[in-house]
Amino acid sequence: MLRLKWRSFRCALEGLVFMMKTQIHARWHAMASVMVVVLGIWLQVEGLEWMMLMLAMGMVWVAEAINTALEQACDAVTLERDERIGRAKDVAAGAVLLAAVFALAVGMIVFVPRVWERLAH
Numbered sequence: 001m002l003r004l005k006w007r008s009f010r011c012a013l014e015g016l017v018f019m020m021k022t023q024i025h026a027r028w029h030a031m032a033s034v035m036v037v038v039l040g041i042w043l044q045v046e047g048l049e050w051m052m053l054m055l056a057m058g059m060v061w062v063a064e065a066i067n068t069a070l071e072q073a074c075d076a077v078t079l080e081r082d083e084r085i086g087r088a089k090d091v092a093a094g095a096v097l098l099a100a101v102f103a104l105a106v107g108m109i110v111f112v113p114r115v116w117e118r119l120a121h
């Protein structure tokens with residue numbers, strides 16, 4: 001039982017490693033995530049705001065992982081041009097874009113007033 005759980009966990013980790021190795025956007029997300037944590041520590045962000053930032057970042061990572069999985073599945077179906085495959089990939093990419101836009105909004109709401117405050121003093 002425990003071995004089975006470990007195997008699923010390892011497969012999940014391998015999926016994430018694959019995403020990091022193959023998706024240029026995942027590297028951008030990683031850079032943005034590090035920036036958010038550094039800014040959060042520097043600006044002394046508090047409990048609920050950390051939660052909002054983590055949720056927003058998590059949403060982007062989850063969307064990117066699902067987008068990567070869908071791209072792989074689509075390519076397994078066909079590498080020929082196909083309108084529906086193209087549309088499926090576009091919608092999945094749209095999910096990443098949506099998550100990123102909302103994450104940016106959360107980041108602005110949390111960070112802008114704090115940066116403003118720092119600059120004013």
Ligand SMILES: Nc1ncnc2c1ncn2[C@@H]1O[C@H](COP(=O)(O)OP(=O)(O)OP(=O)(O)O)[C@@H](O)[C@H]1O
Nearest residue numbers: 067071078079080081082083085086087089090093
């Ligand atoms: N088989 C296909 N048929 C039709 N259009 C396709 C096909 N494959 C890709 N496309 C189009 O090219 C775009 C990019 O697809 P690709 O598989 O190269 O993903 P990507 O460049 O890794 O995208 P992302 O930026 O979402 O990671 C898709 O959003 C889609 O519009």
